[in-house]
Amino acid sequence: MSVAVFDDIISKKIWNGKLPIQISLDPTENHAFTEPIFVILTLFFSYSCNSIDNMEASRCSYLPLVSEQLLHIYNGLDIEIINTEIWYDYEGEPLKWHYPIGLLYDMSGSKDRPWQITVHFRNFPNEKLLKSPSVEAAQDMFMSMMKQADFLRYGTTKRVMNLSKKDQSQLWESLSLDRYDEYWNVNQYLISDTDGLRYVPLRIYLPDQCPVIQEVVSFTNKGSSKLLGDVLNDILPDLFPSNLAIPITHGIQLPLDTPIDWASQNLSFADNFLHLIICKSVS
Template sequence: MTAPQNPITRAIWDGTLPIKLSLDTTEAAALGAKTIIEPYFIEAPRCSYFPLLTSQLRKYFGDMMLNFIGDDAEIWYDVDGTPLKWHYPIGLLYDLHTGYRPDSNSPPPLPWSVTVHFKDFPADKLIRAQAIDATQDFFMSMIKEADFLRNGSTKKVMNLSKNDQTQLWDGLWSKNYDRFWSVNYRLVMNDGQMPRHIPLRIYLPDNCPVLQEPVSPLDDNGNPLTLGDVLHQILPELFPSSLPSENSFAAPVIHGVIPQLDMPIVRASQNLCYPDNFLHIVVLLGI
């Protein structure tokens, strides 16, 4: 089945990040490296997850005759000493950890330098199970949570056939837009019904807790709320107005761009969500 053609969701799906994956130098010696191990370069989908890259990394470093310790669940990644949450999409992690504002004059930090670890898993900072099966389970739980927020139940997801539910993950894993969106379109568009709440998460700097509040798509008078309205409601100190011209200190970033604040929040959710169907918004400070 072919997915309905939406140039916005298609562009988001096709978005990639060049990443330089370097093996931790102290671990390289422990794994038996006799020479300098060259980094692994990859053009990774922004909508994918690091555990889906692990098999490629094991093969790359395995071809160098390294003596691996542990299995895929033990492999983890960090940026500048900060472990990366494997259950976050890659694009979200980049926007969150680089702090790059698209409206600044500085070039983006590319390729993104990420360090790969094969031991000493930081169980106090990361969820332990990060194999592909665990990633699939977590991804589907997010799909169901988004459905619950939209409708007050998970019936739309649970009423999908087993084949359709499997197709969501297979489409993401195989990077097949039509396979994924031919099913997900029905969930995101909600059969033309106005959602009860918008599946939305907001990420702030300095390791602040993730914000997830019930966000109505309409105001008390039944008028559509915009993205700016929602940010003003949740973070009035950072967004003193719902108008973009009056917000210069903080900027929302979604998929590496600053979206228009006058966009209706329902439209933003339907077009700018990640494959887990959440609208993930990174708030960056400063010009």
């Protein structure tokens, strides 16, 4: 069975991917301060850290972790926040708080840098978003995705379930604190076993709010590595191969001859899923 080699250099580059974000308050919520939080962040972090790099969010991070920072900043500016059920939108479309930030950006189709989004503290869209977007809820969703990935990869969740509470907490804390080595000290146990591999933890996102596709995809075909193009042709034969669409992950267009096992091993998000966005190709 062909087995992809883990590439620490590629994995670290994926982990270190950052996205500058400009966050504005919804002007209809009548806050006393309505300037974009991008400006506030510039002032705040220039004062406290002497570096504007802190304005950038990790692509693998989650919006509830950003909310935690925002509340700290607003409290320092004496801005009263009545409702702590914080949510965000991009061009009017609510952003799923349990998706990684980089995935949300790529799904939005935006090319803006910084990414301009709006934060809300009222009128939570229950019909479009999961409720209770707290840091604790984000952590629970993150661990649930890791269990799903474990089950798809090996047919059991025992690797995640057998982690100590300390190690399970370390996975999330290292992500929230942007500590690559601490994350991989634990995660390598979940993905390093190449015996008995079953299916690729893969999710595919189409344009126009189509349902997420999560189908069973084996790592190999008759002992050889499956290529990404073959996988997409099986799942989306009307789009691949053609000039109609391209696969994106972490803002990168993936060649169709990329081995799917290599992509899964090296390009997955911190939840161990390979998240692929299918974009309309620009002719």
